[in-house]
Amino acid sequence: MKQTISGVVLFCILLIPPVRTYMESIMILHMLVQLPLLILAGWLAGKVVIQKFSRFFAKYNENGVPGITLVIIITMYWMLPRAMDEALTFYHVELFKFLGLPFLVGIPLRDSWHKLKAVGKSFVYLNYLPMFGLMAWLYIDTPIQICNNYLEVQQKVLGWGFLIITAFMVLYIIQFVFTDHSEQES
Amino acid sequence: MSAVISEKKSRNNLVVSYLTVGGIIILAMMVFGVLMLLAQGGSLNLSPAAFYQFLTIHGTGMVGAAALAAAGVMWYFLSKYVELSKKIAQVNLALFLIGVVMVIIGVFSFEYASAWTFLYPLPAISANAWGVTGALLYLFGMLILGIGFLLFYLDTGRAIIKKYGSLAKGLGWDVISGKKAEKDAPSSTIVASTMVTIVNITALTAGAIVLIMNIINVINPAFTFDPLLAKNLTFAFGHIFANSIIYMAVIAVYEILSKYTNRPWKANKPFLIAWTMSTAFTLVIYTHHMLMDSVMPKWMLIMGQVLSYANGLPVLVITAYGALMIVYKSGIKWDMGSGLIFLSMFGWVVGVVPAIVDATIVVNHVMHNTKWVPGHFHMYMALGACAMIFGFMYYLAKEDSNVEEQIFDKIAFLGYTLGILGLSGSFLVSGALSTPRRWATHFPEWMAPANFGAAAGVLTALSLTMFVVHFIRYLSNRNKVEMSPESKKLA
Amino acid sequence: MVQMVASIVSLFFMSVITAIFVFVAAKSQERREYKPIKKKWYKARTFYGVTLVIAMLVVTIYTLRELPYDQPVYGAETEPTIVDVEAVQFGWIMSETEFSVGEPIEFHVTSSDVTHGFGIYDKDKNLLAQTQAMPEYTNEVYITFDKPGTYEILCLEYCGLAHHAMIGKIEVK
Incomplete structure (x- = not known):
């Protein structure tokens, strides 16, 4: 219950106009803070939803694959530079962001993640790794201003943000596979 | 008992499918190779468009098919030690076939011809030779193929971690550091599989980045990327992935030779250190493809030379030496399986020589992108990696059926050996004569070796046909055995 | 010139390797115990490995002295x-x-x-x-x-x- 409340609170905070405007005014905050926080809000609130509609989730998201596919498609959409631009220009895109990310990403992510097998999880992880790396490259390297609403400098900052995330993801995976996970010993 | 047998049958079925698909594609690609050499030799009139389409399909197909067949070999032996998912191996095969179909349509129906290196920004800038559709079919086809292999290696990695605790233990680092006794070291199959899992997941990740990057650039050329970084990623992907083929196939050498000679081939400390070296070097030596980019940081290029030399050490001092030692005065019974496997070690070592020579920067200055390079990798891949795969085919046929080897097989063995030696030799001679690689036509003074190579290629293809015939005989024999009432009861 | 040296060096080593493999194949039909063979050839391997590493080091140093990336030193009057x-x-x-x-x-x-x-x-x-x-x-x-x-x-x-x-x-x- 606690989690659900904190999820709802987080969602409301993100909705407060000054918070929203401030986050969207800086590209890196928009993409790498606001969007993930929206997903997090959905994840937190999702506990209750998943319990309540457990039959629905068991039926349509039996092995977690449909849910995670939805997650991947929507998050990929939000990595497009155009999507962020349009969120600022068209209210229905903004609406889709605030509804889509918590409900269509956060909740299914929570439901799918624990249902996925190890290979599925690592596959998803290794899909995001090159995608983030590519985004880093794109935003750092592109000589033109991709978004109407953000300057080229902001683009570069976002690119470095992606690069740092990618680097941490690589480090995480390296430490994961090279540290011991055997069950029989100690 | 019956469950065990049927389980073994169905596992073998999967490996057999991998090998059949791989073997047939390799044979078909040989035909394209011969046609290209004939065109270069002036004996066949081939339009440049057709030539470069053949070039693209030949490179892509050979690497892909050999990788698939080698993955089958790895899967066969690795599944004896750890629990692998059959489903994922099937998905890999299915995605491979889908990818191959897309690549074929892209190349032949939409005239896409960027060579298998698809060096950015060539897919998008083709001087109107091909359009967006062809490029996208090819690039997405490769991506799908890559996804299949990624799943495959994620599964092998998962299985190794589950059984041994971590990839570090799969490489035997606890034995190297002395925490564990040498006798408890992971088997050579595990070590090799761990190495391949590490390098290929890295390669496929780099490949995914560079493929999607090219896709973005093809769809919207306004998005441009750094061509030097693109080149680094392309070769990181291509070199590692192609290189991994021999490291997967060599598992067959370890397993089969020790069985034939009745001598153990255990992983000891030098063996483990050698494989750790191979893991590290394979990941970083791709820079020897970029020695002619003087804008690269100089230290990286010097490392490219130094580490390429060093990368010869594990095979020269450990693996090939071990193979020679295990065969020496062993009273081994030579048949097609053991013969091809022994030949493959020869092919590997002899094929490494021109590579090391060419990795020398001053040599590379006048030999890079000449036919010297295909001279190296035809020997290394066809006489090395593919001989391992075909040797494994004969071994499997013997294990799994009662089909017998005939005199034709022995003739084919000789034909294959001489064919590849002739083919690679002709490439090396061309390279020494400064003939550029990837040229649709040659000047008259460069034609003779190309024609000789084509003849050698025909001999190779005919010999390989004999190998494939044997494999098909095994398949039909095996099916008959399956259909007999006795085995029905078992299943 | 460089091509010539590279070809001869390659041919030499490839011939040596061929000779070794043919020798081992020819000796494969005798049957001896593995242990003494292993002992003897492990010793030889140490020597062989060390020789190989030293040889590679020498060649590396020799071939890295002058690289095509280095701008040549021009005389006082010559302008490239x-x-x-x-x-x-x-x-x-x-x-x-x-x-x-x-x-x-x-x-x-x-x-x-x-x-x-x-x-x-x-x-x-x-x-x-x-x-x-x-x-x-x-x-x-x-x-x-x-x-x-x-x-x-x-x-x-x-x-x-x-x-x-x-x-x-x-x-x-």
Whole structure:
């Protein structure tokens, strides 16, 4: 219950106009803070939803694959530079962001993640790794201003943000596979 | 008992499918190779468009098919030690076939011809030779193929971690550091599989980045990327992935030779250190493809030379030496399986020589992108990696059926050996004569070796046909055995 | 010249390797116990391994002394001729194509579309020097021709359907 409340609170905070405007005014905050926080809000609130509609989730998201596919498609959409631009220009895109990310990403992510097998999880992880790396490259390297609403400098900052995330993801995976996970010993 | 047998049958079925698909594609690609050499030799009139389409399909197909067949070999032996998912191996095969179909349509129906290196920004800038559709079919086809292999290696990695605790233990680092006794070291199959899992997941990740990057650039050329970084990623992907083929196939050498000679081939400390070296070097030596980019940081290029030399050490001092030692005065019974496997070690070592020579920067200055390079990798891949795969085919046929080897097989063995030696030799001679690689036509003074190579290629293809015939005989024999009432009861 | 040395070295080592494999294959039919063989040849391996590493080190140091990336040291009076080369699908745009024997030349090579390879061939079709022609980057080749004649520039990186027809000419007097 606690989690659900904190999820709802987080969602409301993100909705407060000054918070929203401030986050969207800086590209890196928009993409790498606001969007993930929206997903997090959905994840937190999702506990209750998943319990309540457990039959629905068991039926349509039996092995977690449909849910995670939805997650991947929507998050990929939000990595497009155009999507962020349009969120600022068209209210229905903004609406889709605030509804889509918590409900269509956060909740299914929570439901799918624990249902996925190890290979599925690592596959998803290794899909995001090159995608983030590519985004880093794109935003750092592109000589033109991709978004109407953000300057080229902001683009570069976002690119470095992606690069740092990618680097941490690589480090995480390296430490994961090279540290011991055997069950029989100690 | 019956469950065990049927389980073994169905596992073998999967490996057999991998090998059949791989073997047939390799044979078909040989035909394209011969046609290209004939065109270069002036004996066949081939339009440049057709030539470069053949070039693209030949490179892509050979690497892909050999990788698939080698993955089958790895899967066969690795599944004896750890629990692998059959489903994922099937998905890999299915995605491979889908990818191959897309690549074929892209190349032949939409005239896409960027060579298998698809060096950015060539897919998008083709001087109107091909359009967006062809490029996208090819690039997405490769991506799908890559996804299949990624799943495959994620599964092998998962299985190794589950059984041994971590990839570090799969490489035997606890034995190297002395925490564990040498006798408890992971088997050579595990070590090799761990190495391949590490390098290929890295390669496929780099490949995914560079493929999607090219896709973005093809769809919207306004998005441009750094061509030097693109080149680094392309070769990181291509070199590692192609290189991994021999490291997967060599598992067959370890397993089969020790069985034939009745001598153990255990992983000891030098063996483990050698494989750790191979893991590290394979990941970083791709820079020897970029020695002619003087804008690269100089230290990286010097490392490219130094580490390429060093990368010869594990095979020269450990693996090939071990193979020679295990065969020496062993009273081994030579048949097609053991013969091809022994030949493959020869092919590997002899094929490494021109590579090391060419990795020398001053040599590379006048030999890079000449036919010297295909001279190296035809020997290394066809006489090395593919001989391992075909040797494994004969071994499997013997294990799994009662089909017998005939005199034709022995003739084919000789034909294959001489064919590849002739083919690679002709490439090396061309390279020494400064003939550029990837040229649709040659000047008259460069034609003779190309024609000789084509003849050698025909001999190779005919010999390989004999190998494939044997494999098909095994398949039909095996099916008959399956259909007999006795085995029905078992299943 | 370099090609010759490279070929002979390769041929030598490939012959040695062939001889070793043939020898082992010939000796394979005898049957001896493995333990003593292992003991003996492990010892030999240490020696062989160390020799190989030392040999590689020597060759490495020897071949890394002078690299084609290093700009040559010019005399006080000599100024190198700088030639701007731009590769396009499918031809070479060079700021200068006539040179004289003994003149130090620097080719500054770039490309305006895809990656090409800039290879300088003499009239006997021997490759003298090369570098990659990359978009957005400029690679340099340093060369001094010591024989007069017509030299050709061939493309050494696959760049599209007329890749093999991408030939430029330079004259050295």
